[in-house]
Amino acid sequence: MTGALTAQQAQSRKEFRAFADRHIAPHADAHHRAQRTPPETIRLLAEEGLLGLPVAEEYGGGGCDAVTLGLLAGELGRACSSLRSLLTVHTMVAHAIARWGSHSQKETWLPRLARGERIGALAVSEPGAGSDAASVTTRLTREGDDWVVDGHKKWITYGESADLFLVVGRSAEGPTALLVERDTPGLRTELIEDMIGIRASMTAHVYFDGCRVPAANVLARPGLGVSHVVGAALDLGRYTVGWGCVGILDASLEASVDYAATREQFGSLIKEHQLVRRLISNMYTDAHAARLLCLEAGRLRDERHPGALAATSTAKYFAATAAGRAAADAVQIHGANGCSSDYPVQRLLGDSRVMEIIEGSAQLHQVGLAEYAFQERGPRSDR
Ligand SMILES: Cc1cc2nc3c(=O)[nH]c(=O)nc-3n(C[C@H](O)[C@H](O)[C@H](O)COP(=O)(O)OP(=O)(O)OC[C@H]3O[C@@H](n4cnc5c(N)ncnc54)[C@H](O)[C@@H]3O)c2cc1C
Structure with a gap:
């Protein structure tokens, strides 16, 4: 679903995917098992300029738009949620400095963060x-x-x-x-x-x-640490986590389609069993819906639209809960293989659990989104 992207955004997405497929995805399970990200992998992201992509060009970053940052988070999330998390926290810190830092704090820290010299x-x-x-x-x-x-x-x-x-x-x-x-x-x-x-x-x-x-x-x-500084950082974190969940949805869907097309039971491929197809249809729908919500949040962020906050929360909430459903169903489709570490769906399931807790738990988004609904309805809802 790239039709809604500009030509430049579509090209960036292609490059992000090629990079993640070549350098990140093949090692994701090994890093998951080792519970470490090797410094060379982080250096590689830095050398590609990916850690500084959203930092303003005047500070040595890529100055990319919100949609492009989202596409990067989505491709990293499809390959490895840990590295997507690195992008998330690193860009949250850079964003907080860009938004609330003094001139000299920006001059000191943003170029180093943009180059990935400091994480x-x-x-x-x-x-x-x-x-x-x-x-x-x-x-x-x-x-x-x-x-x-x-x-x-x-x-x-x-x-x-x-x-x-x-x-x-x-x-x-x-x-x-x-x-x-x-x-x-x-x-x-x-x-x-x-x-x-x-x-x-x-x-x-x-x-x-x-x-x-x-x-x-x-x-x-002093005194504005949560309301302003963390508030700005969290808003961006929610956005990239939402996109990271689109990546988990894509990875769950791809793994499920591939597995269902090769595994045979009761004399036919399991993809012919209607209940398996239903799981895949739901995943397919959720992946598209989550991507569209994240794209909308990105566009509103790029327009500095007042609805961007609510759109970001909606996208994160939907994408995280959908990623949880998709990863659980992907394990189901893989049967016992899905419960083992031989297939990536076990990793996707664990990663998806975290997504409903970080950057505002599912419950906090539920509480907040109802508030947006009342606000959008205006005075009528005060009755
Ligand atoms: C893998 C991982 C990485 C993390 N990385 C970072 C990081 O880099 N930096 C950082 O600062 N923190 C990080 N965190 C912490 C994360 O931000 C917190 O876990 C999150 O804010 C939730 O807090 P909690 O875990 O203490 O749960 P609690 O706040 O204790 O919540 C427990 C349960 O109660 C529910 N709940 C709480 N309040 C309400 C409410 N008002 N209404 C309804 N339900 C409610 C929650 O939804 C949840 O289900 C990370 C957590 C994890 C698991």
């Missing part, structure tokens, strides 16, 4: 603060020209290897965002292993023990 990670969640990001307890104390960071962040994607953490803690002014470099004394990370999905994404605990950070690293005004 960004978003450190918001804590053992006691998940969906309610404003309840973070990591302590930020001002001492002269520095801020001192004390706390524990958990579930930080690529936390084990990232170079630059966008941390949200609590200062006297309220939730506050600041940038902390990995080599800051007092910062320590610890890999979290055996996750159900995105197992190569080196999710980690990040501990801050008296980390001293220059005041120049505070992003936006």
